[in-house]
Amino acid sequence: MKLKTRLALATATGLGLGLAVKQIQHANRTIDFAGRVAVITGGSRGLGLAIAQNLAEEGARLVLLARDQEELEQARQQLAEWGAEVEIKPCDVRDKEEVLQCIEQVVEQYGRIDILINDAGVTQVGPLEHMTVKDF
Numbered sequence: 575m576k577l578k579t580r581l582a583l584a585t586a587t588g589l590g591l592g593l594a595v596k597q598i599q600h601a602n603r604t605i606d607f608a609g610r611v612a613v614i615t616g617g618s619r620g621l622g623l624a625i626a627q628n629l630a631e632e633g634a635r636l637v638l639l640a641r642d643q644e645e646l647e648q649a650r651q652q653l654a655e656w657g658a659e660v661e662i663k664p665c666d667v668r669d670k671e672e673v674l675q676c677i678e679q680v681v682e683q684y685g686r687i688d689i690l691i692n693d694a695g696v697t698q699v700g701p702l703e704h705m706t707v708k709d710f
Contacts, residue, residue: 607634607689608634610629610634610688610689611634611635611680611684611689612626612634612635612637613639613677613680613687614637614638614691614693615639615640615665615694616639616640616667616693616694617637617640617646617693618645618646618662619645620693621693622638622691622694623638623652626649626653626660627653630657630660631656634658634688635659635661635684636659637662637684638661638663639662639664639667639673640662640665640694641664641665642664643664646664647662650662661680663680667692667694
């Protein structure tokens, strides 16, 4: 085999091996959520609560934001029964000042926010041609 061919083959093999190693490293990479402060908007039910449950299992410290105080309390109790550290804060994310106040309280209490999950939202149902920009 000619030297150029051997060099090309060695380079290609090396690149292939390098990519395989990177993929293995990426697949084995884990994130440690233990002790992390996670703020979840819309955290009192649905997807937000499911995310909170998963983060609680990983040891994250949870702060749930939602509009409904009663639903927040139910979520807090449910998560606390599983041993999660949970704070709740009634907050309407449509109100910028309310959001800023909640975030300031979290930072004051915990010193930081490590994870922010923006899940709050309203589901609008209807034909696309009748939807407005405000609906989205």
